[in-house]
Amino acid sequence: MTREVRIVDDAAALSAAAAAEIAVALAAAVAARGQATLVLSGGSTPRGVYAALASGGGLPAPVPWPRVHVFWGDERHVPPAHPDSNFRMAHEALLAHVAIPPEHVHRIAAELADPAQAATRYAQEIRAVVTDATGGVPRFDVVLLGLGVDGHVASLFPGSPALAPDAPLVAAPYVQAMKAHRITMSLPLLNAARAVIGLVSGAAKAAAMRHILAPGPASPPPPGALVQPVHGRLLWLVDRAAAGALAPPAS
Numbered sequence: 001m002t003r004e005v006r007i008v009d010d011a012a013a014l015s016a017a018a019a020a021e022i023a024v025a026l027a028a029a030v031a032a033r034g035q036a037t038l039v040l041s042g043g044s045t046p047r048g049v050y051a052a053l054a055s056g057g058g059l060p061a062p063v064p065w066p067r068v069h070v071f072w073g074d075e076r077h078v079p080p081a082h083p084d085s086n087f088r089m090a091h092e093a094l095l096a097h098v099a100i101p102p103e104h105v106h107r108i109a110a111e112l113a114d115p116a117q118a119a120t121r122y123a124q125e126i127r128a129v130v131t132d133a134t135g136g137v138p139r140f141d142v143v144l145l146g147l148g149v150d151g152h153v154a155s156l157f158p159g160s161p162a163l164a165p166d167a168p169l170v171a172a173p174y175v176q177a178m179k180a181h182r183i184t185m186s187l188p189l190l191n192a193a194r195a196v197i198g199l200v201s202g203a204a205k206a207a208a209m210r211h212i213l214a215p216g217p218a219s220p221p222p223p224g225a226l227v228q229p230v231h232g233r234l235l236w237l238v239d240r241a242a243a244g245a246l247a248p249p250a251s
């Protein structure tokens with residue numbers, strides 16, 4: 001694994017930097033393997049990244065959308081039209097504006113009454129589409145993650161069973177903090193990726209950002225600290241506000 005922490009000025013710079021990294025990685029994947037697989041993050045931080053990808057302006061390489069398959073790292077247990085749906089946000093900000101074939105948009109069926117059934121179906125869909133693998137685990141080209149103030153990524157909250165090395169590809173934990181089920185890719189699946197790009201913006205994330213980079217011996221490391229792509233690249237894109245608690249780089 002290679003890890004880079006890149007501090008950028010602000011949210012706009014973070015969106016531009018992330019969009020550029022994603023475009024280059026997807027173009028390289030298509031050139032090398034004929035298709036690219038992208039895992040989108042939920043939450044609000046990625047919205048600016050998706051808008052930058054949708055506009056296409058200033059990207060170092062055009063995104064070959066007709067050959068890209070899109071997935072979600074997690075989903076709330078709500079229908080796709082629900083205001084809280086991660087699918088809805090990504091569709092509005094990105095997918096409705098680019099030439100991606102509808103059959104390449106792999107939505108989590110979070111409208112199903114049984115979230116465990118949604119998780120099982122999603123794992124089957126991932127295995128059918130993502131034929132590249134490492135250690136028998138499907139290998140995505142690019143995974144986007146946000147970071148919660150408690151150090152969660154995707155819907156992997158502290159103490160989640162989906163953090164275990166033998167966790168299934170996709171899980172449907174009940175999240176006490178949210179008083180709701182979530183459907184989430186597991187840590188082993190995230191860590192099989194070629195590249196993981198973390199998107200962290202705002203002063204509210206400063207403590208969590210410091211904690212995931214230097215978890216210390218006291219308590220279990222936060223989920224974000226466990227994101228360590230086995231044979232891949234990890235890039236944390238952090239704006240200055242979110243980097244406010246990080247030690248200054250050695251001069």
Ligand code: 6PG
Pocket residue numbers: 041042043044045046073074075076086145146147148149152153154155
């Ligand atoms: C979700 C995300 C979640 C999110 C973080 C950060 O479904 O909400 O997967 O992990 O990325 O909570 O959210 P913000 O970007 O809104 O701060």
